[in-house]
Amino acid sequence: xxxxxxxxxxxxxxxVPYTRPVAIVEAxxxxxxxxxxQERIAGIREATLAIERGELAVLAGPSGSGKTTLLxxxxxxxxxxxxxxxxxxxxxxxVSDRERSRIRRERIGFVFQTHQxxxxxxxxxxxxxxxxxxxxxxxxxxxxxxxxxxAVGLEGLEARRPDHLSGGQRQRVAVARALVGxxxxxxxxxxxxxxxxxxxxxxxxxxxxxxxxxxxxxxxSSHDPRIVDRTPRRLRLRDGRIARDExxxxxx
Amino acid sequence: MTLRWWRxxxxxxRRHLRRTLLTGSIVVVGFVAxxxxxxxVVQTFEGLKKATVEGLGGHVRILxxxxxxxxxxxxQGYLLEDWQGLAALLAKDPRVxxxxxxxxxxxxxxxxxxxIGALGTGTDPALEARASYVKKIVVxxxxxxxxxxxxxxxxxxxxxxxxxxxxxxxxxxxTTPEGALxxxxxxxxxxxxxxxxxxxxxxxxxxxxxxxxxxxxxxxxHTLVVLLADERxxxxxxxxFAEAARAAGWNVAARTWLETAAFYxxxxxxxxxxxxxxxxxxxxxxxxxxxxxxxxxxFERTREIGALLAIGMERSQVRRLFLYEGLLLAIIGTLVGAxxxxxxxxxxxxxxxxxxxxxxxxxxxxxxxxxxPLAYVFAFAMMTFTLLVASWWPARRAARLNPIxxxxxx
Numbered sequence: 241x242x243x244x245x246x247x248x249x250x251x252x253x254x255x256v257p258y259t260r261p262v263a264i265v266e267a268x269x270x271x272x273x274x275x276x277x278q279e280r281i282a283g284i285r286e287a288t289l290a291i292e293r294g295e296l297a298v299l300a301g302p303s304g305s306g307k308t309t310l311l312x313x314x315x316x317x318x319x320x321x322x323x324x325x326x327x328x329x330x331x332x333x334x335v336s337d338r339e340r341s342r343i344r345r346e347r348i349g350f351v352f353q354t355h356q357x358x359x360x361x362x363x364x365x366x367x368x369x370x371x372x373x374x375x376x377x378x379x380x381x382x383x384x385x386x387x388x389x390x391a392v393g394l395e396g397l398e399a400r401r402p403d404h405l406s407g408g409q410r411q412r413v414a415v416a417r418a419l420v421g422x423x424x425x426x427x428x429x430x431x432x433x434x435x436x437x438x439x440x441x442x443x444x445x446x447x448x449x450x451x452x453x454x455x456x457x458x459x460x461s462s463h464d465p466r467i468v469d470r471t472p473r474r475l476r477l478r479d480g481r482i483a484r485d486e487x488x489x490x491x492x
Numbered sequence: 493m494t495l496r497w498w499r500x501x502x503x504x505x506r507r508h509l510r511r512t513l514l515t516g517s518i519v520v521v522g523f524v525a526x527x528x529x530x531x532x533v534v535q536t537f538e539g540l541k542k543a544t545v546e547g548l549g550g551h552v553r554i555l556x557x558x559x560x561x562x563x564x565x566x567x568q569g570y571l572l573e574d575w576q577g578l579a580a581l582l583a584k585d586p587r588v589x590x591x592x593x594x595x596x597x598x599x600x601x602x603x604x605x606x607x608i609g610a611l612g613t614g615t616d617p618a619l620e621a622r623a624s625y626v627k628k629i630v631v632x633x634x635x636x637x638x639x640x641x642x643x644x645x646x647x648x649x650x651x652x653x654x655x656x657x658x659x660x661x662x663x664x665x666x667t668t669p670e671g672a673l674x675x676x677x678x679x680x681x682x683x684x685x686x687x688x689x690x691x692x693x694x695x696x697x698x699x700x701x702x703x704x705x706x707x708x709x710x711x712x713x714h715t716l717v718v719l720l721a722d723e724r725x726x727x728x729x730x731x732x733f734a735e736a737a738r739a740a741g742w743n744v745a746a747r748t749w750l751e752t753a754a755f756y757x758x759x760x761x762x763x764x765x766x767x768x769x770x771x772x773x774x775x776x777x778x779x780x781x782x783x784x785x786x787x788x789x790x791f792e793r794t795r796e797i798g799a800l801l802a803i804g805m806e807r808s809q810v811r812r813l814f815l816y817e818g819l820l821l822a823i824i825g826t827l828v829g830a831x832x833x834x835x836x837x838x839x840x841x842x843x844x845x846x847x848x849x850x851x852x853x854x855x856x857x858x859x860x861x862x863x864x865p866l867a868y869v870f871a872f873a874m875m876t877f878t879l880l881v882a883s884w885w886p887a888r889r890a891a892r893l894n895p896i897x898x899x900x901x902x
Contacts, residue, residue, distance in 0.1 A: 317802055317895050338806070345804025352899060356799035360503035372496055373805045417803070 283309035301477035349418025408439035523829025530867030599666030614703020633658025633682035647695030782882035798898025818883025
């Protein structure tokens with residue numbers, strides 16, 4: 241199904257033309273409630289935000305503030321109980337599981353806290369896997385995987401399996417996997433949590449470079465000041481709500 | 493395109509090589525058990541079939557239609573008239589190798605002051621020697637020397653009971669179909685050891701012409717036994733014989749060897765029952781073992797599956813990945829099983845292991861396991877199906893995982 245081009249409706253039906261610059265992903269009043277027995281716990285409440293093309297944003301806040309919940313909703317891994325989620329101009333709040341998989345596969349890249357690579361595949365195969373699931377020809381998958389590995393500085397390590405790579409290299413393979421499908425946005429959940437300071441710094445430099453050179457938007461969730469302080473847009477969450485939306489240190 | 497998924501499945505199987513080998517060995521043992529048992533059962537069926545046909549002396553039995561459904565004793569009174577004419581008619585059929593007349597009677601074998609009941613058969617010595625195993629089971633003396641000599645062959649049990657040995661003179665007494673008592677002095681030409689004890693204790697053969705005189709039934713026969721070139725044509729030939737005979741004026745019934753082989757049918761049913769039961773038990777064992785392995789694999793790879801689902805892998809692709817692992821295990825297991833089955837069959841067939849006699853039998857046979865290709869196909873299909881069933885639930889469980897929960901799995 242083609243995405244609605246160029247414009248998104250705010251407060252209207254899905255896919256209706258509008259005059260604002262298009263956001264890659266836009267949340268309006270997103271709420272996610274978890275049920276724990278009789279108790280209802282709000283993971284996120286009435287979150288409203290828009291991530292523009294080429295943007296670099298961080299969901300910041302302490303543990304339990306709702307960062308990961310919001311990131312999961314933005315990444316179509318979860319469905320909101322209330323509110324609207326628009327992805328590239330299309331209301332995707334209630335689309336089928338299959339369709340959400342397709343959008344994730346084709347338009348979103350993921351980097352997890354730990355790399356989550358397949359241990360029996362080489363670095364190149366792990367990256368190619370993101371294209372295998374799209375049923376693309378093998379030669380094409382391999383060529384693009386090698387290019388993605390080169391882009392994250394892992395040229396020459398294509399044949400190595402994850403257990404023969406350092407923690408930082410593994411996370412770079414994970415970034416290459418997220419990048420290889422040419423997504424509109426890469427969502428990274430605590431990407432530096434398992435890395436030492438130097439490796440984390442290098443990974444963040446890589447994110448910056450990819451954002452700058454390729455125009456791919458990045459959204460992190462993190463409470464790591466190393467990430468928060470250097471990210472131009474900071475969405476500060478507290479108790480499941482977006483408490484403050486800062487751009488370059490100023491409230492948006 | 494699917495090759496990459498097979499490759500990935502193969503590598504996933506190698507993750508826990510020891511566990512995969514253990515599960516694979518269950519598949520191998522299952523395959524070997526099925527093929528070996530099937531080979532043994534088929535060999536038993538073939539042996540029993542051969543023994544049944546040879547015991548009868550042919551594949552199709554022609555008898556007076558009025559004797560149908562009668563007890564053996566009642567059937568004694570119904571004889572085929574002009575059996576030579578009927579035999580000549582049947583022999584024209586190109587499927588026929590020979591037509592052998594038979595006379596049956598209940599009688600007494602008398603030697604000195606001992607007289608023992610016997611089941612007598614009058615048969616053509618030359619034709620009998622060709623069609624049945626009577627000549628092959630002679631344990632003392634020699635087979636009939638002429639087609640019309642006053643000779644008898646006795647089962648070893650009967651000979652022992654009456655106290656006769658080869659070369660002795662005995663008297664055979666019976667009643668003719670008309671009810672007159674008749675007797676014939678005959679020399680015991682041979683003693684045979686019949687494989688079924690109950691028969692061996694009553695068995696008596698004599699040349700057809702002698703039996704004709706004894707029963708005062710010259711030119712008549714109770715049955716004609718037709719030996720065919722190909723056993724598989726028994727049904728069609730029996731129908732054709734009955735029609736041809738009726739058209740020519742004989743009121744006859746034609747029965748195939750299988751229709752008269754109650755023992756063969758019972759043994760066959762018993763063996764098939766055992767085989768099916770064994771297959772079910774094996775199937776359950778394989779399902780449990782493989783399902784356990786796959787479930788553990790899904791459990792251990794939960795976070796990885798969560799990541800795959802998160803990056804957009806279809807649930808059907810996840811399911812297929814685990815099913816491929818199960819299928820691959822089936823393919824490799826059955827290939828190894830086939831090789832092992834061949835080797836083991838060769839070893840056992842050369843080992844000279846003697847099996848105990850079958851129920852009611854007097855001789856054991858050497859263990860022989862036949863190569864039965866259909867069993868290999870069946871075992872492969874069974875293992876593939878079983879492993880698919882065993883993999884289905886874990887694969888389904890993997891495919892239905894919630895990626896968020898799976899990624900948080902510890």
